[in-house]
Amino acid sequence: MIGTIRQWLASIAPSQTSYALQKVLDPIGDRISTHALTTAGLAIKAGASAIVKTGAAACIVSVKGKLQSIGAATDQAALSGTVLNATFNVYAFFVDAAGTGTSAMGVGAATLPAVVFPVIPEGKALLGFVIINPTGTGNFVGGTTALDDATVIPNAVYVNCTGPFDPTVLTA
Numbered sequence: 001m002i003g004t005i006r007q008w009l010a011s012i013a014p015s016q017t018s019y020a021l022q023k024v025l026d027p028i029g030d031r032i033s034t035h036a037l038t039t040a041g042l043a044i045k046a047g048a049s050a051i052v053k054t055g056a057a058a059c060i061v062s063v064k065g066k067l068q069s070i071g072a073a074t075d076q077a078a079l080s081g082t083v084l085n086a087t088f089n090v091y092a093f094f095v096d097a098a099g100t101g102t103s104a105m106g107v108g109a110a111t112l113p114a115v116v117f118p119v120i121p122e123g124k125a126l127l128g129f130v131i132i133n134p135t136g137t138g139n140f141v142g143g144t145t146a147l148d149d150a151t152v153i154p155n156a157v158y159v160n161c162t163g164p165f166d167p168t169v170l171t172a
Helices: 005-009 015-033
Strands: 059-063 066-070 089-095 101-105 125-132 157-160
Touching: 005 015, 059 125
Parallel strands: none
Antiparallel strands: 059 066, 089 101, 089 125, 125 157
């Protein structure tokens, strides 16, 4: 029998315990039922572009257990925010049940392990993210600087996520 977390917890008494468990389990359930099932194939839209797009094949995602298809070569939401020269940051790409895409920037740092990933919104599947590490002569300005700019040298690395993934869930 298929059931929801809320249905499973309804049998637990007292209700405060059920409520507390639901607050913990709902986000885990969302991550498990909301993620990319196939690679998005994220890449630069074209040479000298500031836009990320999906690859040559459609991407299939699950959003709260419902399938959604993202077409091939679909432009992703515009990047917003600045990554300072000689630092690292990430821009993550999400899609909801209606197929609407959004992006979010993390919190930059001097090293890649110190970057703070943006929170994955409930009900949105993470398609992937792009790591930016400008090492040229200036900052990377999202939505303006080309992802292959020869002066800023953003060192863009495209990471495609499949399966449950949430780097903001920490155990310690």
